[in-house]
Amino acid sequence: MRELNLTSVLAALADPGRLATVRALAATGEACCGQVQAMAGLECGKSTMSHHLRVLRTAGITTTRVDGTHRWVSLRRTELDARFPGLLAAVLAEGASPVRPF
Amino acid sequence: MRELNLTSVLAALADPGRLATVRALAATGEACCGQVQAMAGLECGKSTMSHHLRVLRTAGITTTRVDGTHRWVSLRRTELDARFPGLLAAVLAEGASPVRPF
């Protein structure tokens, strides 16, 4: 288990593409790189996608399971919630509700 | 009121110095630049401090009240909590508890 440093986690999440990636993973549970890219709607090269996934993995937000030619990526919800309670929920909740207090 | 974009907020918080600044502000409620720098334990030039405070202000995390030669800085807790419920609490909670599940 990594250090799960808050600064690193926030830095990893502070990118629209990676945020979309995390949301896609939260919705599906597990997905391989290509699926994530499609679901997150990221139109970038595969190397860029690989880079973003590495940032998320290095920050301890995701984990990767190798299976043949595929790399199945998923959120480390349990560890994340244990270390930073409410953080993931707060980030994922954004945009989910209409945010109209009136 | 600014756009309060989640990505910008996360990017603003993704810095040790700014995180310490936010914690100091959360503890005191309001402080002028020099006090913030001292409380957050930031040993940097004043221009750097001013830069960090501007990043926080631009992201919508803080607001500044001018009073003579002082600039009183404080968190925009209400707006922040309304826009991103739980986010500030999650960020501030880190390190507050021993984080020892055993």
Place this chain on the structure above:
DNA sequence: CGCAACATACGACAACTATCGAACATTCGC
């Protein structure tokens, strides 16, 4: 007014980051 205190603005520089294309590695199927 002149000076000190507080903070911001500007210019410069180094370090980091996002992005891309091409090359490489691994595995599956024929």
Place this chain on the structure above:
DNA sequence: GCGAATGTTCGATAGTTGTCGTATGTTGCG
């Protein structure tokens, strides 16, 4: 084994960010 599919790694480049020193602006005080 060969080629296709899936990702990663490498090198390069452009843009962003953190830091600093200095200059500037504003206010309070004598």
